[in-house]
Amino acid sequence: MTRDEVIRRLRCVEDDLRAHGVSALFLFGSRARDEARPDSDLDLFVDPADEGSFGLAAFDETYALVERAFPDIPVGYSTRDGLAPIFRPYIEREAIRVF
Template identity: 40%
Template sequence: MKRDEVLRILRKQHKNLSEQFGVKKLYLFGSTARNEATSSSDVDLLVEFDPIPGLFEFIELQQNLESLLGCKVDLGTKRSIKDFMKEEILKEAILVS
């Protein structure tokens, strides 16, 4: 999936994601952000919440995003990024909303 298509879909859905799941900010990173994704690539997203959801709500958000985008979504938070990868990921991250 192309970067611009992912950004368009997610930006259009931001209000719903915020109201339903407490999504404060969403960032795109990885191969899709670099416009290097292939047909088998997943979409890598970082999310900030307000309020922080429970595990089941987090999983429900991931499933909702996969349904919206029609592909696998790797969803994480800034705190979940391994230290040795954090700088590179945050440098390439694109603010979706």
């Protein structure tokens, strides 16, 4: 699946993700670079609309929405604040904003 195909599919769940508190969704890693192999995962991070109300339930619900959109691809999913501090600058630099 190409980067553009991934982005199109992610945009299909945008309304549902926003309804659960996601204000922005970013793609990074091999799929963002359009270098994915058949066994590559899907690396994403989100910015919540409201940090205070984006708890574990909202995180799990939004993760499940993305997982259902990509049933055959393992999904790596985090909030921006959940990214490992040592990798965060590199991830943010290469990330593509989906919405």
